[in-house]
Amino acid sequence: MLRSTVVSALASLLLIAPLVPAQAHPANPQGLQAQGGQARDPYSAPVRVPEVVGAGGVVSSIDPDASQIGVDVLRRGGNAVDAAVAVAAALGVTDPFSAGIGGGGFFLHYDARTRRVSTLDGRETAPASAGPDLFLENGKPIPFADVVTSGLSVGVPGTPRTWQRALQRWGTYSLDKALKPAEDLARRGFVVDGTFNRQVTENAARFADITSTRELYLPAPAVGSTFRNPDLADTYRELRRDGVSALYRGPIGRDLVDTVNRPPVDPAATRTVRPGRLTLADLRAYDAPQREPSRSRYRGLDVYGMAPPSAGGIAVGEALNILETTKLGDETPVQYLHRFLEASRLSFADRNRWVGDPGFADVPTRALLSQKFADSRACLISPTSVLTSPVAPGDPRHPSPCRTTGQPEVTPYEGTDTTHLTVADKWGNVVAYTLTIEQEGGSGIVVPGRGFLLNNELTDFSFTPVTPGVPDPNLPGPGKRPRSSMSPTIVLDHGKPVLALGSPGGASIITTVVQVLTQRLDRGLPLVTAIAAPRASQRNATSTQAEAVFLDTPEAAGLRALGHRFTSTAEIGAVTAVERLPDGRWRAAAETTRRGGGAARAVRPG
Template sequence: MPSRHIRLTLAVITSCALIAPMAQAAPPGGPPTEPPKQAEAIGSGGAVASADPYATQAGIEVLSRGGTATDAAVAVAAALGVTEPYLGGIGGGGFFVHYDAKTGKVETIDGRETAPSAAHRDMFLDNGRPIPFDDAVTSGLSVGVPGTPMTWQAALDRWGSKKLGEVLRPAEQLARKGFVVDKTFRERTAQNEQRFRAFPATRDLFLPGGKLPEVGSVLRNRDLADTYRIMGTRGIDALYRGELGADVLKAVNQPPVDPTVKRTVRPGGMTTDDLSDYRIAEQSPTHLTYRGLDVYGMAPSSSGGTTVGEALNILERTDLSRLDKTAYLHRFLEASKIGFADRNRWVGDPKFNDVPTDELLSQQFADSRACLITDDAVLPTPVAAGDPRNPQGCQARTAGGVEPYEGPNTTHLTVADKWGDVVSYTLTIEQVGGSGIVVPGRGFLLNNELTDFNFTPVTPGQPDPNLPGPSKRPRSSMSPTIVLQDGRPLLAVGSPGGSTIITTVLQVLLGRLDRKLSLVDAIAEPRASQRNAGQTEAEAGFLAQPEAEKLKAIGHQFKPTGEIGSATGVERLPDGRWIAAAEPERAGGGSAAVVVPGR
């Protein structure tokens, strides 16, 4: 069916949920008070949605003091480095998408980690065979040159109104005073307990007294507070050319392992030049139109913008709002499958590969792939990639190879300010707990981002754009997205989740734009993730729907999994107010707030 130009309007939401205050003062000299959580907030003056109430509170504090969306986004990200240190922090990297209300432009920062100059194609092989994945993760070999500090400074230089030290102050104070440990933090610590015990600095920080932190206890990170203070006063050169960087290099190249622990931890080969030569990548966002809306995302080295975009283009010719839920979900899953087939073949670091970004996002190519989808059958997997430079008609083929692995964790935040600027920012250290290596005396974990490279070619006999190489960025799936309507922001979304980020963001966009769910309901929807595999990963809530059995009758096969993603978003209402939305339940629930609540 032909696509329709749509204008989204949102009636006043009639929910009677109360907007709880974000800031609650702790008793003088007493333990910190955990801020309340809420999945949705509506009001003016700016909005913040993140995975954590302390981080959201830090962003609201900066917005309330006149900060821009960028100022607040850096403050939120720094606070997440305190309360969600296993998912993001200054030892990692990420992708920053920004809408400027003055210019109407969407711009991006690629702060992805890079491989050291000593990296090479066979760096994760031993006698020609891939080393065990867990051994690769917990090593100096897996650590990429961090990009997060430079991302923060570059964003503040372009769109901020405050200095780095000022926006880091809430996180510095949070790290020094501590935060209340919740169930999710304890569970994530337990997942990593064995390997954390191998590194004294990691053990001492996250296993106080040698034990898992108790729910309700207060965890402080004075080393990280001092690190933020150093960066705030001396700038990011303290990491890229100074004392912080020297300690990073020592931890990477001589992993600080407890000699009494029987664990082999491979060293890395990062140099002072690798740190000082790091640069953010300058590039334009991906862009396509969908139902008359402008959708912007991250270009490669992330595969998020091209893969979400290709899937949207594939679905453009179908009026998804008129389909029953089974037919809608079928098309969503099949479009995801095809998008991943093309992503795995073509997307890598554009400095080292000829990535056909524009062609992957062309409607002509999407149409040549959309015709593979039928209503009563499932495409056999793995679907072979198409050629975006030479689109061919409906020829469904399968190919060999395996699904590339990408760690299922990261964190995402979305921010809007009173002037209408919007930020969608995803940052990561890769696995939960990254490499497991805390830089001694500095209070932050190092990433294991280089395990996002393919250790060997995914499809034998075909070029693989995501093999390791010197100074190369590993492919990512991070998909921070901003949608404009008539040149003004409509909504921004993003999620953690490794390669499931792409399907999560796609499902949230379709739920809001096509199925007319509210943003918070689109975020809360039960999820499934099809990534060109024989089985579709699906949450229990998805499999409990009656539509799941109908999808099985068509030919879909499902693999039960835990939670998929943990999305956040903001949406601008026609009257200029903002909705901030976060997960109601996943990962313990996210945190949404506005500066001035009001329905």
């Protein structure tokens, strides 16, 4: 399909997608009060609207309080960067088991004046003491679950530095001003929804073993109750007053380091919670560098993403390149999904072999994103059968049609609880920002008196080489950033924004972004429909992870007939996105049901 056809199809579809009715969360009929605040009268939670069209700027996040804060910033004259930082800080309050100042992320920014896309790498780093044996004891890997809930898995947080750098380079707000709404939200509280309650309940056993975490989150706050976090409010106030140096050089950092190295474990707990080896020098050395984005061409459009240490931009770009030569809009639903899954399988084979921290590994980014390399991989796909996983990687520097090289590598586990926000302002600036603390609840360790959870991002490193004898670019190292799958993405047409999106979901983030992009650009689905569609995620494994609703479709039966095998999961991802309409307005879109539904907001709806 030619670029003009894609843009024409978009122009016709952008104005006809129906709005999805808002869904409100129930009130709290018993007036229940969660830990961390005083009793108050019950009230309904803010409404969750998965789609809105409007002018003056739009915000899409997973949380209505956070999205409303972002729109308020835009309404008061702030730009997309100001709003994105304010939304991210608010998500640290309402979505603390997915993100917060104890974690990191990747910030993608489109500047409407220069028409340039830039990125900030806010990925966490390993301490200077880390080596390739970080997660080994007596020469053997420590059990994964033991590493998750430990100081050993905590990387230097990158989120506060990312906020500072973004505001300095592209924002108009000070950090003080940007964090004030989140501080107020943490102090006054918010209405607990089913996702928040579930996340606490499912982590209750390990939260109970950490005294500071137990004090803040247990017993699990009831749905409809009001949850307050005054310690986090005070922490935000300190960051507002003293800047991020309060964390990287000051008292917040000292408390953080002490918590990592001496986790506050209940003496009665039977869980082994290993200490970390983080230092104040590790915090002082941290930076969130500006990196060139990844870039690929798809149907005449420019697709920008995050370059290494994220594998997101490369894997999304390679999968799209593999699909470039197939007219997906003309394929049957089964053949479209078959090719999407096979392209994902191949891109993961190459991602696992070649992508790591570019400061420590020679990552052939340009070669991996070349159409020549993609064509050498695409010819492996048969319309009538399935590749056997794990598929061996290709050699991007010396691509040869239909040939693989080296040993196949499986995709290691990555925590799925992350969050993504997307913002556009009235000037046309766009932010796609994915941030995380890795596992649901991160390390499970709250910094005492500070109100935020620490990440367990270092578990994204390989514990040992994935394939013995094959170089692994993702082994731990001093100051090294673990590989990520976060995939904030911005699509441009001749330098102007068409679409921006991202998702949580660990390694499935990559496949989620590719699936939504191809359903929107190739299959012509309205954006909110593409986001709501049942998902499947193939990551170079013997079976494809798929949502239960996907497995009940006729397409799944057709894929099984081709040889695809599936494992069921409840949900994959939680997308937020924005797209520009031909008349200059914006559409913000989010999930209709996943995680209770997302929250789209516009400055001037309609």
